[in-house]
Amino acid sequence: MQGMADVRTIAFIGTGVMGRSMAEHLLRAGYALHVFNRTREKAEPLLAAGAQWHDSPGSAAAAAEMVISIVGFPADVEQIYLGAEGIVENASVGALLVDMTTSSPRLARRIAAAAAERGLMAVDAPVSGGDVGAREARLAIMAGGTAEAFARARPVLEKLGRTLVHQGGPGAGQHCKMANQIAVAVGMLAWAEALAYAKTAGLDPARVWESISGGAAGSWALTNLAPRALAGDFAPGFYVKHMLKDIGIALDCAAEMGFAAPGLETARAAYHRVLELGWGECGTQAIYRLYSEASTAAAGGGKSRA
């Protein structure tokens, strides 16, 4: 079958914080890169390192055996794959298309179907692990697509992550990422509500953290994000506005399937309030600020009740 030889040439679409680190790993691993990004400046370090610039996603795709994309929103994914001068229309015969954006399962299936019509293979492969995971090539990569497409993508994806799991057919990678985001979003409520409750009761939340973080209440977020929130550090690791995007996709999928997600609905309401308060550009730990400021108001200035 065409295109089953090892991939050597990759079109990389989207060279933001995540994409740039990932593209660097591929350059270092010896792949020839053709890059496109909405703002060219962000691609400059890659161009200096030997990548070749293209003026459209389609032009980059036409020059490569494989396309990897990681952009912002589902609308961006739709545009670069299915829009004018898009990837599906312009990719070379037999090319493998891998979208690593967190996007909708339904769109992933549409792209896979459109790709198949042109004899192309598609994999949806969103990631978790954030900018640090991308930099250190230890992302968790959740892949959806045919077994054949996954097998072909595997050697390249292994350069980018540590946990690479084939979750099922087209869209399954995105569904797995939605499951991840559900656990993340609802898990944020868990520690934020717990520590804000303690603060309202007059306890020192940092001391409560000492008591609870090592046991059954423990989580990655309690260990890593709660201390930032308690220190008043709401700088983004993962943006509130992106959390809301992902919650919206997951709730749409849940509604389509008739799956009730009361925890996630509660998280959406809380994050929506965080956004309304003007903290959309904060990190997701800003949810603690919502709870603790609300409780300070309710408690009449947070006087001790313990």
Added chain:
Amino acid sequence: MQGMADVRTIAFIGTGVMGRSMAEHLLRAGYALHVFNRTREKAEPLLAAGAQWHDSPGSAAAAAEMVISIVGFPADVEQIYLGAEGIVENASVGALLVDMTTSSPRLARRIAAAAAERGLMAVDAPVSGGDVGAREARLAIMAGGTAEAFARARPVLEKLGRTLVHQGGPGAGQHCKMANQIAVAVGMLAWAEALAYAKTAGLDPARVWESISGGAAGSWALTNLAPRALAGDFAPGFYVKHMLKDIGIALDCAAEMGFAAPGLETARAAYHRVLELGWGECGTQAIYRLYSEASTAAAGGGKSRA
């Protein structure tokens, strides 16, 4: 001041699964134990190891310099401390009273006040870590009481736990435990909703677990309880009915303080449904069963949608 010498004689009230292991540690550490339990059989191994039996909490308390209790519900705590033949009325002058039951902060304050009227000191010191933590003397102990009472209790409590933190005045230990339970209860929603979503979408939840358990979605519960749930093992580590008891106490406290706890409200509704389905004697991981059976119904038999 009276009673400030090192404690050598302890009354231990409540020798259930947790209490028996804890009492054994104290016997081994050389303390003389006077025990009471509602059903005497459960105390027999301790009596065989040298503890002395009493027919009431008050009688045991009268024979000791310190009282430790760990019983079932707040009503039991109220009964043994403030009821007829109770601890507060019968404790010897200068005794130190330490309740380790998960109970209400308000009751802890009432007991401390009643104790103070008789010249006794009281500490509320609930724990997390479960039966395994009790057996291995690595409980997290969250203490409330005066600095003086805590200092006096510390050498004894150190025989029972690994993380011993003074959280504040009377009731603060219970408030900290409530914070722990909020994080636990809402955190259970997080992974259960995530994995049931994935199952509804046609994914294999065990494979999704592989992708998400090591990252930002990770938690103690996802690591330790989700695999049991996925294997159909709903045997109790921590009972659903006890989770509901603790959620009820926490929500009462939240209401008193005017603290909004939407995540915990959502968890209560879900666990209440678990109870209604007859799974109150199951472990808390039965919440996954609720989600996944509901979703199987919604999905018309769980056919693949990925």
